[in-house]
Amino acid sequence: MKKIICSSNAPKALGPYSQAIEANGTLYVSGQIPIDPANGEFVDTIEGQTHQCLKNIAAILDEAGYTFGDVVKSTVLLDDMDNFAAMNGVYGSYYSENPPARVCYQVAKLPLGVKIEIETIAIK
Numbered sequence: 001m002k003k004i005i006c007s008s009n010a011p012k013a014l015g016p017y018s019q020a021i022e023a024n025g026t027l028y029v030s031g032q033i034p035i036d037p038a039n040g041e042f043v044d045t046i047e048g049q050t051h052q053c054l055k056n057i058a059a060i061l062d063e064a065g066y067t068f069g070d071v072v073k074s075t076v077l078l079d080d081m082d083n084f085a086a087m088n089g090v091y092g093s094y095y096s097e098n099p100p101a102r103v104c105y106q107v108a109k110l111p112l113g114v115k116i117e118i119e120t121i122a123i124k
Contacts, residue, residue: 009059011035049092
């Protein structure tokens with residue numbers, strides 16, 4: 001059975017997709033960009049953008065009854081691999097113990113010109 005997850009504490013989807021879908025004890029969180037849901041804006045630094053992506057993910061995880069401890073896989077998309085170390089420093093602060101599997105890619109362009117997007121899979 002599929003359940004749509006939507007948190008008012010994370011930005012609304014920019015297109016025809018859900019913030020997350022839960023199916024059979026697995027939560028699939030759509031790629032989150034660093035939009036602040038309170039004002040629709042984003043900061044310019046990679047550190048600030050990484051924090052906001054993870055805050056958005058936290059809001060969705062919480063809405064579905066999950067935590068960062070339930071995350072098993074993340075995909076990070078960067079507009080510039082030169083931002084990897086700075087992103088990694090912030091990302092690591094959210095996963096200090098038993099971090100999930102992860103892949104990181106540099107892509108040509110991200111929505112709204114942001115520097116980062118993160119998608120996540122969590123399992124109960």
